[in-house]
Amino acid sequence: MATRTIIIDHGSGFLKAGLSGWNEPQMVFPSIVNYIPCRENPGPSYAQRRVSLGIDIYNPDTFSYPIERGRILNWEGVEHIWSFVLEKHRQEHEDSPVLIAESPRREPVDRQKTLEIMFELLDVPSILLANQMEMSLYASGLLTGVVVDSGYGLTRVQPFHLGRSLLSSAKTLEFAGQDLSDYLFRSLFKEDCNRHNLFQLETVATTQMSKCYVPQNLAEALDFRQSLPSGSDENNTYHLPDGALVELTPMQRLAPEMFFSPQVFDLQGPSISQAVVDSVKTCETSMHPILTSHVMACGGNTLYPGFTKRLYKELTADLLTPTKATIWVGSNRNFSVWLGASVVAHLSTYRSEWMTREEYDESMRV
Template identity: 70%
Template sequence: MQVVPVSQTPLETPMEDSSLTSASTMAARTIVIDHGSGFLKAGLSGWNEPQMVIPNIVNYVPCRENPGPSYAQRRVGLGIDICHPDTFSYPVQRGRVLNWEGVEHIWSFVLEKHRRGQKDFPVLVTESPLKVPADRRKTLEIMFELLDVPSLLLADQLQMSLYASGLLTGLVFDSGYGLTRVQPFHLGCPLTSFGKTLEFAGQDISTYLFKSLFKEAQDQHNILQLDTVTAIQMNKCYVRHNLPEVLGPCQSLPKGSDEGNIYHLPDGTTRELTPMQQLAPEMFFSPQMFDMPGPSISQVIMESMQACKTSRHHLLLTHMMACGGNILYPGFSQRLLNELTSQKHSSKIILRTSSNPHFSVWLGASVVAHLSTYRPQWISKGEYVEGKGL
């Protein structure tokens, strides 16, 4: 078994299929937008990282000129307004757009920052596999009618993650803030009927920490509590690669080190974290420990792979791509590989990871923006006006 880091410069890595080769670009630069449930990543194509990463958060505050609760009397802004912390919300949740006005406001901000007086940049927007035709129509309407985009490409997020690794065939595992998804691919085409989507991801770890840390006093609009939960997730949570062995017959979680389980609050006080809090990402592997129904992510991956043709199993097992912010938890990738190997009873499993797994979708889209094979899929504003892009 093996965990293979993927190069951070896939723009220099040849694809497996010669048909996917770089060609003359549609424009010198394309604005690439990957709008996830937790963060939006945006930037100009040709770079290996997005130049803009902003929280997927908008706020609504009363207008001074005409204060009041109605739609016409409030103003939309980005992020959390510290003067009105109870007014923010997430316009995209679990991969679904719930607030198109908020999405439009974020996209408008992104385009304004990248255009810099030049409005002829084409735009590539990544799409969630949960997309519906109505979402596509609304995206085209906003981009062409309200934001005056000259041409647009809508690209599947998981397919972009695959291309970021330089592969055409493989199995993509992506676990972000709102969704955990598994999708096998063959020669660049998703084997859609074998894909799996779980409405379980990073925000469920946040919710668990909120409830266990603050109990009855929890308030997900409290900035101090938000910062505390985020800091603990980033700095204190981890995955043990051998937890099943450590548990043994007593089924009790191991305690962390004396310093490792202490979190220092901004006011100078400290909080001792329980083993369950530090090992909160374990819910991906042992959901029953957290009174969750499951299945575990390793089971989902194996079910997706085994549903494919037997002749493709070896290629999928040796071309697994793990991406999304959750694999950044220390020990996550190794534990996932151990679980997969245990279920398959085989050493021929290669799990590929990127040093920037939370940017994999954006990076793949940055590559695709310059591929001639995708040129027929671009929609121009003229085609949209004629109704050809709908």
């Protein structure tokens, strides 16, 4: 495409958007909408309620995530978010085409609804619906390897060979960042846990971003942390609104262990490293060495200190190939989908994948 393309990567937890050609998205915000009762309708009914972005501090109980585990549950909320993104970017790029990176879980009816919103309500000139996992592959500059993406709602593993996804080998785990948040909510606040309490939300977010890490050995890490004198590690504490200090437990600091030992946290399914092993083993044996030497870690959860080192350690121990596992990581790997889509927006090989408004109108007449 000759003009700048508006890239939208709408995940379960965050939306990343911006113009192609940049090294990172210009807009990153939580995928959250809230419904505020208006004067005409102060009750809980959907009729005549105002939808807006984010959390309203005066009505914190009204927010929700329109996408859960990669599936769109609230199209009105999604439409409102997309409309906001396009309005911001169209101030300088009015006729820009739009590329939306989709979850592989989207059904054909979801794709049709996306096209309907974009062409009929938001009046875009052309659109490309691209697979999120494939976009992460392109962000790495590789065509063959295993993409390991762990975000807010899902953890996914997808092998590729020469740019072609090996769909039968894909693995999806229904535990990700939101499960880590839920664990911290329950363990920090116990019976007073309220996911719409703004202080609790901020405490959990701060704990995740600045205090949690992945241990290389859970038992050893627990022994070490439990042996520390109380108050000896300032990273173990957080402040209550009254200024009081509360000390984090070892398991709260080590909560990202759930990606490698889900059973410890009562979660179903294999660990993320076992999912990679299982995925590779379903591929042709001759492909195992090149796949394991190109494991691409992306998504926000891979940013936890110790994550990629632990993944490498477990894959090297579990994979029965002469080639050691190699983990490919980038500094902006939480934006891998968006970055790959920014590259694809200008590839001539994808030109036939785009749909124009004229082609959409013609398909609707058939």
